[in-house]
Amino acid sequence: MKIIMLRFSAALAALLLAACSLTPPAAWQRGNLAQPIMAWNPDGPGAAARDHTYISKEAAAGGASAAGGGCGCR
Amino acid sequence: MAIPAACPPAQAEEASDTTPIQADYRYSAYREGSLPADKISNRSGDRYHVDSYQFRLSDTLAGTQDVAADLVVETMGGASPWFITPGVSGKPIQVLSGASIEDRRQALTLSDTRRFGDGTAGVDVNYSHERDYRSAGLGLSGSYDLDHQLDTLSAGLGFTENTLKPTGGDSVRFPDRIAGAHSHEFSAFAGITRVVNVNTQIETSLNYTQQAGYLSDPYKLAYVGGNLLPDQRPDGRRELAWLTRLRYFVPAADAALHLDYRYYADDWDIRAHTVDIAWYQQLPHDWLVVPRVRWYSQSQANFYAPYYLAEPSNYLISSDYRLSPYGALSLGAEASKKFRGWTLSARYENYRSGARYSLHSVDVQNPGLVDFQVFSIALKKEF
Numbered sequence: 001m002k003i004i005m006l007r008f009s010a011a012l013a014a015l016l017l018a019a020c021s022l023t024p025p026a027a028w029q030r031g032n033l034a035q036p037i038m039a040w041n042p043d044g045p046g047a048a049a050r051d052h053t054y055i056s057k058e059a060a061a062g063g064a065s066a067a068g069g070g071c072g073c074r
Numbered sequence: 075m076a077i078p079a080a081c082p083p084a085q086a087e088e089a090s091d092t093t094p095i096q097a098d099y100r101y102s103a104y105r106e107g108s109l110p111a112d113k114i115s116n117r118s119g120d121r122y123h124v125d126s127y128q129f130r131l132s133d134t135l136a137g138t139q140d141v142a143a144d145l146v147v148e149t150m151g152g153a154s155p156w157f158i159t160p161g162v163s164g165k166p167i168q169v170l171s172g173a174s175i176e177d178r179r180q181a182l183t184l185s186d187t188r189r190f191g192d193g194t195a196g197v198d199v200n201y202s203h204e205r206d207y208r209s210a211g212l213g214l215s216g217s218y219d220l221d222h223q224l225d226t227l228s229a230g231l232g233f234t235e236n237t238l239k240p241t242g243g244d245s246v247r248f249p250d251r252i253a254g255a256h257s258h259e260f261s262a263f264a265g266i267t268r269v270v271n272v273n274t275q276i277e278t279s280l281n282y283t284q285q286a287g288y289l290s291d292p293y294k295l296a297y298v299g300g301n302l303l304p305d306q307r308p309d310g311r312r313e314l315a316w317l318t319r320l321r322y323f324v325p326a327a328d329a330a331l332h333l334d335y336r337y338y339a340d341d342w343d344i345r346a347h348t349v350d351i352a353w354y355q356q357l358p359h360d361w362l363v364v365p366r367v368r369w370y371s372q373s374q375a376n377f378y379a380p381y382y383l384a385e386p387s388n389y390l391i392s393s394d395y396r397l398s399p400y401g402a403l404s405l406g407a408e409a410s411k412k413f414r415g416w417t418l419s420a421r422y423e424n425y426r427s428g429a430r431y432s433l434h435s436v437d438v439q440n441p442g443l444v445d446f447q448v449f450s451i452a453l454k455k456e457f
Contacts, residue, residue: 025272032323037354038329045128060338060346062281062315072207
């Protein structure tokens, strides 16, 4: 698993470097970024359902929002 | 924490261009796999199941105000890990609670996000009710765009109050089980979103959470030197999560790569890594297919053990598999189709956990680790 993680980290670093090497676009060039599939959570209720399952079964929690309503499942 | 109390401002922006009322319905069936006979003392290793029904109504008012109401109703039942005993040669053996747990949960979240010039401000309230657990929360969030919306700063605060009244607490049958308890949770996050190029955007955020009060599991016991004692955890917990998300559009494939990584650390000495990768493939005739893989690995809490030969000097004991060292690999896929203003989708996920998926070596695998499957269907309509 460590080897897999090292390879994944290297690929991720390469992708990020490639992505960051280009010039930021003007407003009229952002059509692709505005597509629904580019949203942070394209399916809000579906993402909420997945997150709820994970936080009830794993120790880790927390994301790009402040914590919300509690649940006896944790 | 079923539904985020403070929605990320970036999500609020996504809906600000749509004026029709949107209604969402989702049904999810969660089914845990049975435990093998060599890991349990019960006759049956059958475990927990949850049926979940989600309803959401959202609208944009005057082009500047996003409002939403989320309702979740869940019914759950089945057996859960109760305690662990040392078996032959010290091998841990799981004892399940028996199929006695039946409950229903209802949760409601109301949210309101408004745009002011280059910024947004949002508030949401939530309430969750179970027979033995009640929770109420408030969330505040805001964002501000910089450099012609190439960068967006966001931040938020959340507060949750929880009341616990365990079934059978302080009874003749369960004299060691508490009658009731409270806990509360404060959280704060701050993040930055950057448009990198015409096809890439990235977001990184820090989330700090502080819990206080009763944080143990009243339904779990721990084997301590031949006795069974109630689960006893610290009455405080500080957590830090660092989440980075990348969205990369691939024009040649008309698809988007979603890559999320989260590092988690808390003062119970748990460290965790989560990698979530999804590929959103758009297809002709308004089809969308989304394969997804998720890997997770955590270290153990500093007071956790599958069982104890003697009581620790700090009296902290827990054999909960969720505090044990392990890893998990999840594979899933979702397909959806749009037609005449409706969107119908179906999702399947298969989650497997064990020492073999852990980043670090695991000396003793907890016998109660969970495998599960989720089947889900969803219907969306714009009016």
